[in-house]
Amino acid sequence: MSTAIVDEALKQAESTKVISVGRGVINQAGSTFVDGLLGDRPCLLVADERTWAAAGATLAEELKAAGATLVDPLIYPGQPTLYASYDHAEEIREELRRTGALAIAIGSGTLNDLAKLASGELEQPYGVLATAASMDGYSGFGAPMTRGGLKITMPCPAPRVVVFDLDVAAAAPAPMAASGYGDLSAKIPAGADWILADAAGVDPIHPLAWKLVQGGVQEALSRPSDLAAGIPEAYEGLCNGLIMSGLAMQVAGGT
Template sequence: MHKHAELPLFVEIGEGAVEVVSILVKDLRAENIVMLSGKTSYKIAGKIVEESTNLTYTYILENRDVVRKLIAKLSYGDADCIIAVGGGRIIDSGKLLASELNVPLVTVPTTASHDGMASPVASFRNGEVFSIFTKPPSAVVADTSIISRSPSRLTRAGFGDLVSNITAVKDWKLSKEIDPTDYSEIAASIAYMPAKMAIEKTPTVEDLVRGLVMSGVAMSIAGSSRPASGAEHKFSHSLDILGIGRALHGEQVGIGTIIMEYFHEVT
């Protein structure tokens, strides 16, 4: 049974939220701040953070090699806070770097394509997709005025990732028959409720982001990805391994959710 959980201490969701980043790092008493961003996300949000925050370094991540070099270059003391501004690739890189340096991570998502903005899981691709468990972000700052301007396909993918919690939780409940101590009703409820609400009523961007953050928090409480990853995610991973198409993660798990929900209903 997982008995210790690290959770985001601060979550800000709404229009203009990016403006609180500078206040947040002061509260964290961070002096050596490293910001990670991408070319596009820097123009959209990273520049705002850079202009309002006394950053020590800014790195534009063009590929994973930059992260590997940073891990080798930076040591404890070189950075006491990481800010990751961007989509899933940037945020997952921030999780890895912050975990290696054992410093707080502030995520500033520019899209709402999946629940990585608040989760303790980082996914990478090296021929095939693999995931590692990391420290979760200490803070999540989601500016909906920025996220709402991202491509609609990414937002739809985020909806797919959120509703996948429905079958993930159902799968997790089945596992109680094998190991009752592996299941957490609290984590399951936190993951399931926003997913169910998204099905019943079309969510706003703010609703979607809040649901994805809750999904990440549920994983931290559970100490695993079980509240948000079941057979529908195995389906998505299989597509990745087989190299079928170029769909987004949320699109694939969304289709997987429909298939797995059918199996739950007929069995």
């Protein structure tokens, strides 16, 4: 996908203004987050034990080298698997309020959603360092959350900054990439649905949102064997495709 299309999407996106995808981008992530998100605000890193080991400790050092002020991180246990429940979002929100920090989530779906909702309730931006190509919600708005025994999607803005290192993604458990592959595969029949809705006059196609999703989906799905083998270069299309899906939601306003 052309850089011009992505740049135009970032201009039109409601919340996300910086996307960095590639091999080794974690090594420049400190300056990426300082310049694109933190400024002179302190930073609260939100992770679990597994994502901290995979990328969190490295990010902390890169942030310090870039001049960021870090408060004590919130690191949840790796087992049992962290659940997207509202009480965890409240805990993160109150720590952000207490410290005056901005959040950076280090992880995939659950950790991203918790930091997203906590930050959204304080009406402040946040960033995410993605650790697995497991879903298309990194750059999307809203957070699926369990509250009062019900699973609902709670409104909140998408991240200001998204960083996705391909080496980190390739080192994640293979089933996570399989999940993301399935998520992106669903965009093909979804595109067909949108063509029909457009033809029926129900929901007109948004040209830029269409290009963001459909323009790269074929390439993103073209190397399943290499993805399963954990070859970092094979993750470029998948990781970009997943991020562009969320970005397209922002551009199109959720259509």
